[in-house]
Amino acid sequence: MSRLHVFDMDGTLLRGTTASLEIARRLGCATDLVRLEESFATGAVDAFGFASEVCRLWRGLTPRITQEVFDRAPWIGGLREVLADIRRRGERSVVVTLSPDFFADRLAAAFGVDEVVASRFPPLPLTTAPDPAGILTPGGKVTAVDRIRRLQGLDRNSCVAYGDSGSDIPLFHELGHTVAVNATASLRELARFHYDGDDLRGAYRLARAHPPTPDPVLSSTLPSSTLSSPTFKEPTHP
Secondary structure, three states, X not given: OOOEEEEOOEOOOXXXXXXXXXXXHHHOOHHHHHHHHHHHHHOOOOHHHHHHHHHHHOOOOOHHHHHHHHHHOOEOEOHHXXXXXXXXXXXXXXXXXXXXXXXXXXXXXXXXXXXXXXXXXXXXXXXXXXXXXXXOOHHHHHHHHHHHHHXXXXXXXXXXXXXXXXXXXXXXXXXXXEEEEOOOHHHHHHXXXXXXXXXXXXXXXXXXXXXXXXXXXXXXXXXXXXXXXXEOOOOOOO
Protein backbone atom coordinates (compact mmCIF):
# COMPACT_ATOMS: atom_id res chain seq x y z
CA MET A 1 0.00 0.00 0.00
CA SER A 2 1.30 3.44 -0.89
CA ARG A 3 1.71 6.08 1.79
CA LEU A 4 1.90 9.83 2.13
CA HIS A 5 4.54 11.11 4.57
CA VAL A 6 3.66 14.59 5.81
CA PHE A 7 6.43 16.66 7.40
CA ASP A 8 6.26 19.92 9.27
CA MET A 9 9.30 22.13 8.64
CA ASP A 10 9.90 24.56 11.51
CA GLY A 11 11.15 22.71 14.60
CA THR A 12 10.79 19.34 12.86
CA LEU A 13 13.03 19.35 9.79
CA LEU A 14 14.68 22.56 10.97
CA ARG A 15 16.24 21.47 14.22
CA GLY A 16 15.40 23.76 17.14
CA THR A 17 14.57 26.81 15.04
CA THR A 18 12.28 28.24 12.37
CA ALA A 19 12.80 29.63 8.90
CA SER A 20 11.56 33.00 10.09
CA LEU A 21 14.04 33.11 12.96
CA GLU A 22 16.97 32.12 10.75
CA ILE A 23 16.06 34.85 8.24
CA ALA A 24 15.62 37.40 11.03
CA ARG A 25 19.04 36.57 12.46
CA ARG A 26 20.60 37.19 9.07
CA LEU A 27 18.78 40.52 8.71
CA GLY A 28 19.49 41.68 12.26
CA CYS A 29 15.88 41.69 13.50
CA ALA A 30 15.87 38.52 15.58
CA THR A 31 14.64 40.25 18.76
CA ASP A 32 11.56 41.55 16.97
CA LEU A 33 10.93 38.17 15.40
CA VAL A 34 11.16 36.32 18.74
CA ARG A 35 8.53 38.67 20.19
CA LEU A 36 6.35 38.06 17.15
CA GLU A 37 6.67 34.27 17.43
CA GLU A 38 5.77 34.46 21.11
CA SER A 39 2.65 36.46 20.23
CA PHE A 40 1.71 33.89 17.60
CA ALA A 41 2.24 31.01 20.03
CA THR A 42 -0.12 32.60 22.57
CA GLY A 43 -2.74 33.46 19.97
CA ALA A 44 -2.28 37.22 20.29
CA VAL A 45 -1.32 37.32 16.59
CA ASP A 46 -2.89 35.10 13.93
CA ALA A 47 -1.16 33.58 10.90
CA PHE A 48 -1.98 36.52 8.63
CA GLY A 49 -0.87 39.07 11.22
CA PHE A 50 2.39 37.20 11.60
CA ALA A 51 2.97 37.11 7.84
CA SER A 52 2.17 40.81 7.43
CA GLU A 53 4.59 41.80 10.16
CA VAL A 54 7.48 39.73 8.81
CA CYS A 55 6.96 41.37 5.42
CA ARG A 56 7.55 44.68 7.14
CA LEU A 57 10.60 43.40 9.02
CA TRP A 58 12.17 41.75 5.96
CA ARG A 59 12.19 44.64 3.48
CA GLY A 60 15.86 43.98 2.73
CA LEU A 61 15.45 40.27 1.99
CA THR A 62 16.59 39.07 -1.44
CA PRO A 63 16.66 35.65 -3.15
CA ARG A 64 20.43 35.49 -2.65
CA ILE A 65 20.15 36.09 1.11
CA THR A 66 17.33 33.57 1.34
CA GLN A 67 19.46 30.91 -0.35
CA GLU A 68 22.34 31.67 2.03
CA VAL A 69 20.06 31.25 5.04
CA PHE A 70 18.61 28.02 3.63
CA ASP A 71 22.05 26.54 2.98
CA ARG A 72 23.31 27.36 6.48
CA ALA A 73 20.17 26.30 8.33
CA PRO A 74 20.41 23.43 10.87
CA TRP A 75 18.52 20.73 8.99
CA ILE A 76 17.91 17.54 10.93
CA GLY A 77 20.25 14.66 10.10
CA GLY A 78 19.14 11.91 7.75
CA LEU A 79 16.63 14.08 5.89
CA ARG A 80 17.95 13.33 2.42
CA GLU A 81 18.21 9.61 3.16
CA VAL A 82 14.65 9.38 4.51
CA LEU A 83 13.20 11.18 1.49
CA ALA A 84 15.17 8.96 -0.87
CA ASP A 85 13.86 5.84 0.87
CA ILE A 86 10.27 7.09 0.64
CA ARG A 87 10.66 7.67 -3.09
CA ARG A 88 12.39 4.32 -3.61
CA ARG A 89 9.33 2.58 -2.16
CA GLY A 90 7.00 4.39 -4.53
CA GLU A 91 5.55 6.52 -1.72
CA ARG A 92 5.29 10.32 -1.55
CA SER A 93 6.60 13.02 0.74
CA VAL A 94 5.11 16.44 1.35
CA VAL A 95 6.18 19.31 3.58
CA VAL A 96 3.28 21.39 4.90
CA THR A 97 4.41 24.55 6.67
CA LEU A 98 3.11 27.95 7.69
CA SER A 99 6.47 29.44 6.69
CA PRO A 100 7.01 31.42 3.46
CA ASP A 101 7.00 29.62 0.14
CA PHE A 102 10.11 31.45 -1.04
CA PHE A 103 12.04 29.55 1.66
CA ALA A 104 10.20 26.21 1.91
CA ASP A 105 9.96 25.59 -1.84
CA ARG A 106 13.74 25.12 -1.92
CA LEU A 107 13.30 21.78 -0.13
CA ALA A 108 12.33 20.08 -3.39
CA ALA A 109 15.60 20.77 -5.20
CA ALA A 110 17.82 20.57 -2.12
CA PHE A 111 16.53 17.37 -0.52
CA GLY A 112 14.05 15.71 -2.87
CA VAL A 113 10.69 16.51 -1.25
CA ASP A 114 7.92 15.57 -3.70
CA GLU A 115 5.63 18.48 -2.84
CA VAL A 116 5.72 21.59 -0.65
CA VAL A 117 2.69 23.44 0.67
CA ALA A 118 3.60 26.76 2.30
CA SER A 119 2.24 30.25 2.88
CA ARG A 120 2.26 32.23 -0.36
CA PHE A 121 4.17 35.49 -0.07
CA PRO A 122 4.74 38.31 -2.57
CA PRO A 123 7.90 37.99 -4.72
CA LEU A 124 11.19 39.08 -3.19
CA PRO A 125 12.09 41.76 -2.33
CA LEU A 126 9.00 42.21 -0.16
CA THR A 127 7.31 45.50 -0.97
CA THR A 128 3.65 44.63 -0.36
CA ALA A 129 1.62 42.75 2.24
CA PRO A 130 0.68 39.13 1.51
CA ASP A 131 -2.76 38.10 0.31
CA PRO A 132 -4.65 36.68 3.33
CA ALA A 133 -5.99 33.86 1.15
CA GLY A 134 -2.46 32.58 0.58
CA ILE A 135 -1.41 32.35 4.23
CA LEU A 136 -1.62 28.83 5.61
CA THR A 137 -3.14 28.25 9.04
CA PRO A 138 -2.84 25.23 11.37
CA GLY A 139 -6.29 24.09 10.29
CA GLY A 140 -5.27 24.64 6.68
CA LYS A 141 -2.70 21.87 7.08
CA VAL A 142 -5.54 19.36 7.37
CA THR A 143 -7.20 20.74 4.24
CA ALA A 144 -3.92 20.57 2.32
CA VAL A 145 -3.21 16.97 3.34
CA ASP A 146 -6.75 15.86 2.51
CA ARG A 147 -6.45 17.44 -0.96
CA ILE A 148 -3.12 15.75 -1.68
CA ARG A 149 -4.08 12.32 -0.37
CA ARG A 150 -7.33 12.31 -2.37
CA LEU A 151 -5.41 13.08 -5.54
CA GLN A 152 -3.23 10.06 -4.73
CA GLY A 153 -6.25 7.85 -4.00
CA LEU A 154 -5.24 7.45 -0.34
CA ASP A 155 -7.29 7.48 2.85
CA ARG A 156 -6.19 9.09 6.10
CA ASN A 157 -4.94 5.76 7.44
CA SER A 158 -2.34 5.81 4.65
CA CYS A 159 -0.84 9.09 5.90
CA VAL A 160 1.99 9.51 8.40
CA ALA A 161 2.50 12.95 9.99
CA TYR A 162 5.69 14.20 11.63
CA GLY A 163 5.52 17.41 13.66
CA ASP A 164 6.71 19.24 16.74
CA SER A 165 4.35 21.96 18.01
CA GLY A 166 1.03 23.74 18.16
CA SER A 167 0.62 24.30 14.43
CA ASP A 168 0.54 20.50 14.01
CA ILE A 169 -2.22 19.90 16.57
CA PRO A 170 -5.17 20.00 14.13
CA LEU A 171 -3.47 17.50 11.81
CA PHE A 172 -2.52 15.21 14.69
CA HIS A 173 -6.15 15.26 15.83
CA GLU A 174 -7.26 14.00 12.42
CA LEU A 175 -4.59 11.40 11.64
CA GLY A 176 -4.01 8.25 13.64
CA HIS A 177 -0.45 7.57 12.49
CA THR A 178 1.65 10.40 13.93
CA VAL A 179 5.20 10.91 15.19
CA ALA A 180 6.09 13.83 17.46
CA VAL A 181 9.67 14.90 16.71
CA ASN A 182 11.47 16.84 19.46
CA ALA A 183 7.98 18.02 20.29
CA THR A 184 6.15 20.12 22.84
CA ALA A 185 4.28 18.38 25.63
CA SER A 186 0.88 19.17 24.10
CA LEU A 187 1.75 17.52 20.79
CA ARG A 188 3.39 14.53 22.44
CA GLU A 189 0.08 13.83 24.18
CA LEU A 190 -1.63 13.53 20.79
CA ALA A 191 1.07 11.56 18.98
CA ARG A 192 1.05 7.83 18.47
CA PHE A 193 4.85 7.84 18.88
CA HIS A 194 7.46 10.37 19.82
CA TYR A 195 11.13 10.72 18.98
CA ASP A 196 13.83 12.93 20.50
CA GLY A 197 17.12 13.25 18.66
CA ASP A 198 19.09 14.70 15.80
CA ASP A 199 18.41 12.16 13.05
CA LEU A 200 15.12 11.93 11.17
CA ARG A 201 15.82 8.28 10.44
CA GLY A 202 14.95 7.53 14.08
CA ALA A 203 11.47 9.03 13.72
CA TYR A 204 11.03 7.43 10.30
CA ARG A 205 12.00 4.02 11.64
CA LEU A 206 9.30 4.33 14.29
CA ALA A 207 6.70 5.02 11.62
CA ARG A 208 7.89 2.11 9.46
CA ALA A 209 8.23 -0.37 12.32
CA HIS A 210 4.67 0.26 13.53
CA PRO A 211 2.61 0.86 10.40
CA PRO A 212 -1.19 0.87 10.24
CA THR A 213 -0.92 -2.05 7.80
CA PRO A 214 1.79 -4.69 7.16
CA ASP A 215 4.99 -3.18 5.83
CA PRO A 216 7.97 -4.48 3.84
CA VAL A 217 11.32 -5.08 5.48
CA LEU A 218 13.14 -1.87 6.41
CA SER A 219 15.42 -0.53 3.72
CA SER A 220 19.08 -1.45 3.94
CA THR A 221 19.84 2.25 3.45
CA LEU A 222 18.64 2.88 7.02
CA PRO A 223 21.11 0.94 9.21
CA SER A 224 20.15 0.81 12.88
CA SER A 225 23.71 1.71 13.90
CA THR A 226 23.21 5.23 12.50
CA LEU A 227 19.99 5.95 14.40
CA SER A 228 19.39 7.72 17.70
CA SER A 229 17.37 5.71 20.20
CA PRO A 230 13.67 6.50 19.67
CA THR A 231 11.20 6.93 22.51
CA PHE A 232 7.91 5.06 22.29
CA LYS A 233 4.45 6.19 23.36
CA GLU A 234 1.34 4.06 23.40
CA PRO A 235 -1.19 4.97 20.72
CA THR A 236 -3.90 7.48 21.66
CA HIS A 237 -5.84 6.83 18.45
CA PRO A 238 -7.65 3.66 17.44
